[in-house]
Amino acid sequence: MIANKNITFKNILFIVTISALFISCSEKTVAVSLDNGGSSWKKMHLVIKSIPETKFSDKIYNVNDFGAVADGKTLNTIAFEKAIHKCAADGGGQVLVPNGKYLTGAIHLESNVNLHLEDNAEILFSINPKDYPIVHTSWEGTEVMNYSPLIYAKNKTNVAITGKGILNGQADSTNWWIWSGGKNYGWKKGIPSQNDPTNREVLVDMAEKGVPVAERVFGDGRYLRPNFIEFFECNTVLVKDVTVINSPFWILHPIKTNNMIIDGVTVNSHGPNNDGCDPEYSQNILIKNCTFNTGDDCIAIKSGRDADGRRVAIPSKNIIVQNCKMIDGHGGVVIGSEISAGVNNVFVENCVMDSPNLDRAIRIKTNSKRGGIIEDIFVRNLEVGTVKECVLKLNMFYNVYGSQTGNFIPTIRNVSLENITVKNGGKYSVWAEGYAQSPVENITLKNVKIQKVDSLYLLKNVKNIKFIDTYVNNKKVESVK
Template sequence: MTTNKTITFKKILFLAALGLLMASCARHSSSISSENPWKRMDLVIKSIPQTHFSDKVYNINDFGAIADGKTLNTLAFQKAIQECSKNGGGKVLVPNGKYLTGAIHLENNVNLHLEDHAEILFSLNPKDYPIVHTSWEGTELMNFSPLVYAKNKTNIAITGKGTLNGQADNTNWWIWSGGKDYGWKKGIPSQNDPTNREVLVDMAEKGIPVSERIFGEGRYLRPNFIEFFECNTALIKDVKIINSPFWILHPIKTNNMIIDGVTVNSHGPNNDGCDPEYSQNILIKNCTFNTGDDCIAIKAGRDGDGRRVAIPSKNIIVQNCKMIDGHGGVVIGSEISAGVNNVFVENCVMDSPHLDRAIRIKTNSKRGGVIENVYVRNLEVGTVKECVLKLNMFYNVYGSQTGNFIPVIRNVSLENVTVKNGGKYSVWAEGYAASPVENITLKNVKIQKVDSVYLLKNVKNINFINTYINEKKVESINN
């Protein structure tokens, strides 16, 4: 017969063993984090589930699509996608030819596949984009549907070597930006009118429900191109994307997504190439970005709306990508209020006289946010205009951007980086006295033709290990 004392003793042994195991796991996790974070990246990649689709094919031509570049095929796309999903999924095929359409809404288990010479032309009529729950510059609202949209879907994809053409230029979507370089002139309505952008921000700060933040026609807030909202297990592969109205690839509140071999060529206003927001386990690889704004910009919501959602973006991985024109190669912010952590960038090439920075973090005391654990290695940089690494807690582009949410930037590492033309500064880092930029490491970094070694303000522990700037070895600053 087993006594209570025996049971108690066994429980104690079990709990002690469990404690030792957990401590061991914690030490192992800590070791991965502090000694070799790239092992953590490998684990994340292995954990991302792959999309799988039925062999069934649904040709949009069989649902009434006409490839003349003039006939509106929105209904044909809708019918093919819905039929495909209803029957368990498969491939919705876009054959070679030019297909005009309004918004395309994906459904579960659907792979929208473009043949090599297929081109989807998106309508320039705002009425072809119904009002949906979306986001605009980090603030949720009801607005024009993204050109391609999925909400609460699983196992979805856009694949093939065809082209998605937003057709945006200075005569339509881009003029709404209010930028003179994009066709705007005094008297033309834009997103900057008093009843548009700032009204949305004010509504969010006042806590007005998203369902009541209704914009759309007459409010001039441009739609995103491809937005997967609250989706899981998604793929975008091989397609070419051009001439976007606004942000181009926008996973928001989406987990487990792979973006592979995509070419983005779009030089309009706010034409960020890829903006993961409130998203986790996002792998961006083998892509080319040639953009009018940031090539990749990792987001986490704007101001009060970001703090309301409170989902950090994490485990964002960028591999084997090429960045050409853009405000930054890989950027974190400025819509960053919920925070970002665990960003990995490796084996990328960045080069253009129109690329301002290679790696950038931008926030301010109105945005706030904790940005930590950013790891970069094996980077080849030809030319950048301003600097190689910029970490800025005083980002200010819309007038006064100060508040009571002091940001945190810490644990940023660059390793095995070569730069031929470094611009004005190799490193530009500015923090607060109460919240300095902390723990910056440059290891095996060689930067040529840079005007100044660095510009530092309230920076704690910046380590230069085997790092040469303008052929001169740089010493660490630990304080």
């Protein structure tokens, strides 16, 4: 019962509206809706402005002063550890890696530490699995106790990796890559790999059964390769200017991390599952001025696999990609397939994508085991040279590891491409497949020009797709038949 009779329905509606706006513009997230007025892109700029920048003390801790030897042979794990711990204990600053080659095992970062590489510095990471202790990490979207990532930070704030030096994982077909079980990477029958019955599928089964992460202990004898750079449950992170090569597995992996800037990074790594950057369960991630030349997806936005993703239930949101170059890869900017907690508010602009070894420009991949709601994806101002398969692919039937069907029907909606030029789009301009009960919805291509493509589109269970001022093979696309 309302005590004050002067309160009208309009008053109540106004209060509710203001409350909703206040919630949607909270510090952690900025809500975005698909529209035609450009307000979504304005909100992208609000997200960028909301991301705090890292700040460090001027104090410098040279790893050579802690016993590091730049001969490319001496194992410097302890020297790096001492320098990082001293820097953190003193309130933070820069841990300096001078010019030269430094061999090390896992590097674990601390809050308020900037690991800085001089221009001609190269960190060579050991290929001995024993140099990577077991930590709480994630593997293909499933949390696990496994080999430490080569560079790892957990529950840290204000942390960075900077400088124009090289981070070299030294992975090739004689060590980490052979664990993939791929014949192209040195594997032959009789060699153990991640595909053995006691390895990858056991981990997935543990997650399905709800086994606590602390009891999912892998590592030695399980052949699950470590990620390269992982920030786990961190806040206010910067990775700037470094070059990353020869990764065992995923390369840049922010997981459950908020407020991260990846700027001017070059990734050149053509191994199996060598995704360039995989934001997972993460928010407010800005990826700009980077170059990706990879053996898998250039950028792949994730939110957990199957039951594990639904357990964590943190969608990735406010992911921004600007002024990047994508060369080889399965996709330029990809969402999925480990996507069970959903993804929303993705912005991609001013990127160049071009290689005969780049399969797609923009891709969303999920299935009825993954589920998830993927919505509000905005792409503009792309220059696409050549892609093999298609410009835009939206697939609810992704299937790469055998049967991938279940009871979790996904949702894909609100995808906009604007101001895109393509020289060779491969097989299709748009390839979109949904379910009858959950069609792919609200797809807009505006001012898209594709000079050459085999077929206009392949559409199955798609609702409300619009072509506005869009030309394919020099013909204006008037409507969808």
